[in-house]
Structure formats: C-alpha cells, structure tokens
Amino acid sequence: MSVDIRADGAVLTVTLDRPEKLNALRGEDIEALRAGIGELGGARAIVFRGAGGRAFSAGVDVTEFLALDSPDAAREFISALRAMLADVRRAPVTTLAVIDGACVGAAFELALACDLRVVTTRSRLGLPEIRLGIPSVVDASLLQQYVGLGVAKDLVLTGDLLEATDPRLAGLSTRLVDPSDLDRTTEELLARVTGHTPTVLAAQKRLFETWQNTTLEQGIEISVEEFAGVFEAGETRTALHRYGVEHGITPG
Numbered sequence: 001m002s003v004d005i006r007a008d009g010a011v012l013t014v015t016l017d018r019p020e021k022l023n024a025l026r027g028e029d030i031e032a033l034r035a036g037i038g039e040l041g042g043a044r045a046i047v048f049r050g051a052g053g054r055a056f057s058a059g060v061d062v063t064e065f066l067a068l069d070s071p072d073a074a075r076e077f078i079s080a081l082r083a084m085l086a087d088v089r090r091a092p093v094t095t096l097a098v099i100d101g102a103c104v105g106a107a108f109e110l111a112l113a114c115d116l117r118v119v120t121t122r123s124r125l126g127l128p129e130i131r132l133g134i135p136s137v138v139d140a141s142l143l144q145q146y147v148g149l150g151v152a153k154d155l156v157l158t159g160d161l162l163e164a165t166d167p168r169l170a171g172l173s174t175r176l177v178d179p180s181d182l183d184r185t186t187e188e189l190l191a192r193v194t195g196h197t198p199t200v201l202a203a204q205k206r207l208f209e210t211w212q213n214t215t216l217e218q219g220i221e222i223s224v225e226e227f228a229g230v231f232e233a234g235e236t237r238t239a240l241h242r243y244g245v246e247h248g249i250t251p252g
Contacts, residue, residue, distance in 0.1 A: 002016065002017050002018035002023070002026070002029050003015070003016060003017060003029050003032040003033055003036065004017045004051075005032075005036035005039075007041055007042075007043060009042075010042065010043060010044040010045060010190075010194040011043060011044075011045050011046075011047055011190055011194065012036070012039075012040060012041070012043035012045070012046045012047070013046075013047045013049065014033065014036050014037070014046060014047065014048050014049070015048075015049045015050070015051050016029070016048070016049070016050045016051065016056070016057045016107070017051040018051070019050075019051045019052025019053075019054065019055075020052075021058070021061065022052075022054060022055040022057065022058035022101075022102055023050045023051060023052065023055050023056065023057040023058065023107070024057065024058040024059065024060065024061035024062075025057060025059065025060050025061060025064075025106060025107065026060075026061050026063075026064055027064060027077065027080065030080050030081055030084050031080065031084075033084050033088075034080075034083060034084040034087055037084070037087045037088060037091060038087065040091070040092075040093060043093055044093050044094065044193070044194040044195075044196065044198065044201060045093055045094045045095070045096060045190055045193055045194050046088075046091060046093060046094075046095045046096070047096045047098060047186070047190070048088075048095070048096070048097045048098065048110060048111075048114065049098045050099075050100070050101065050107075053100065053101065054101045054102065055100075055101040055102040055103070055104075056097070056098075056099040056100065056101060056102065056103040056107055056111070056123070057102070057103065057104070057106075057107030057110070058102055058104050058105070058107065059104040059105025059106045059107045059108070059128075060081070060105055060106045062132070064077065065132065065134065078137060078138065081106055081109075081138060082138045085109055085110060085113045085138055085139045086113075088110060088113040088114060089113040089139070089209065090205065090206075090209055091205065092198070092201060092202035092205050092206075093198075093201050093202075093205070094115050094116065094193040094194070094201065094205075095113070095114040095115045095116070096114055096115065096116045096117070096118065096186070096189065096190065096193075097110065097111040097114040097116070097117045097118070098118050098182065098186050099111060099117060099118065099119045099120065099123050099125070099164075100119075100120045100122070100123060100179060100182055101120075101122065101123055101124070102123070102124055102125075102161070103119075103123060103124070103125045104124075104125070104126060104127075104128060104161065105127060105128060105129055105136075106138075108125055108126065108127055108140075109127075109136075109138055109139040109140050109142075110139075111125075112139050112140070112142040112143060112146070113139045113142070115205075115208075116174040116175075116189065116193075117172065117173050117174050117175075118173070118174060118175045118177060118182065118185055118186050118189060119164045119172070119173040119174075119175070119176050119177070120164065120176075120177055120178065120179045120182055121163075121164055121165050121176060121177070121178055121179070122164075122179055123163075123164040124161040124162065124163055124164065125161060125162055125164060125169065125172070126155055126159065126160055126161035126162055127140055127143070127155055127156050127159065128159040128160075128161065129159070130156060130157060130158075130159045131159040136156045140156065143155065143156070146169075146171045146172045147168060147169060147170075147171055147172060148171075151168045151169075154168075164176060174189070175189065196239075197233070197235040197236060197238075197239050198235070199230050199233040199235055199236055200230055200236070200239075203226045203227075203229065203230050206226065207219075207222070207223055207226055210222050210223070
C-alpha cells in the first residue's frame, strides 16, 4: 500500500506515496484511499497530496490495466475506482487536492471529484487514457463543467496533457500558485473552510450532490428542507449567536 493517511486536528491528509512511480495507483491503493476517507474522525477537511515533488499522481499504474484479462475483471476494477471517487465527491467535509507536478488519468478524476484544487504553475494535467485504447470514464464526466464541452472533448480525444497555466484550464484551479506559495496558500484555504460546523458542512455537501443530479426545481425544493434541517442541531444556534456577538448584531 502506498497511501499515507494522517489526522491533524480538523484536517485529514491523504498522501499518495509512491514517488519512484510518480505515485501511480494500484488496486490496493484505491481500496486504501476509500478506507481512509471513511475514517474521518473529527476532521472537517480532507487534503490529497502527492509525495516526491514531481507528481500528484500519474494515475492508475498501467500494469493494473495490463492485468485485466476480461470484461468482468475490467468492470470490477473500474467499479472500485468509481466507488472511491464517489466517496470523495460525497464526503461530508471539504475536500482539497493539492497538485504539484503531473496529475493524470484517474488522479485527475480524483482532483475533479474534490471540492477545491490548489495547483502550481509547473503542473500538467490531462486524461491520456484514449492513447492506451481505453476511454476516460467515471468522474472524467465532470471535466466539461469546469472547462466547457469543447475543451473537455479536446483533452479527452487527443489525450494531451496541458500546462496548468493554459487559458483553456482557467476554470479548473481554485488557486493557481507558484510552487513556493503552495503550502502557504493551502494552509490559508484550509483555515477558511475548517471553521464551519459539521452540520452545515454535511448539509452543503449533500446539496452539491443534489444540484448535480436533479432538476433546478427539485434542487431548490430539497435545499429548503436542508436549510430547515440544520436548525435541529444545537451547534447551528451556537454558530449564529457567535456571529451575532462578533458583528454586534442582536435579534430583532
């Protein structure tokens, strides 16, 4: 297993730790990622990073694909990847991909599944699967929402990797930074997103998934219930009271 998972207060850091292979993922790593995501404890954010300074991750190790000797084996492998990415997307806390270097294939899908992405200017991103004779699937379907359908088709059909600074990827990075600013920017962003109540984080994350998968009217209807539901939690009233005190606001 080449995944290191460490909890530090409100932040759970998941490091893809196979630098000699550009942090390429094997089946066991995908399972370890899913297990780690399921053990949040008191975390209010999950950070995904790559070890070694050269790559976030080169995606799935090609030897894993070479070992798939039947459609059933292929379906089992991609279903495990799908489940892991769904867990990232649906996590009840903020998820953040910290990308420095290559971010390719399934690792790019992992970044797309995250809520936020801090990306260095020396990073390169793409979906080269078509060059291997296999399609880009699962959370690659999110790409067009970030960069538009035309650019998504360009990336997928050519299999090209683009520099993070390429204007076509302008909608992808939450923060695009010089490598020297990566850690500072990550810490500043984490400070902004970990101070919220677990109740509101979980509600907001559910709503993102709802908005992704329902009509506008259905999403609005469900959001009304989510809004009402957070008032069942005492921490909602505590947060409201604290905000009022900090800003000199009293109930009308």
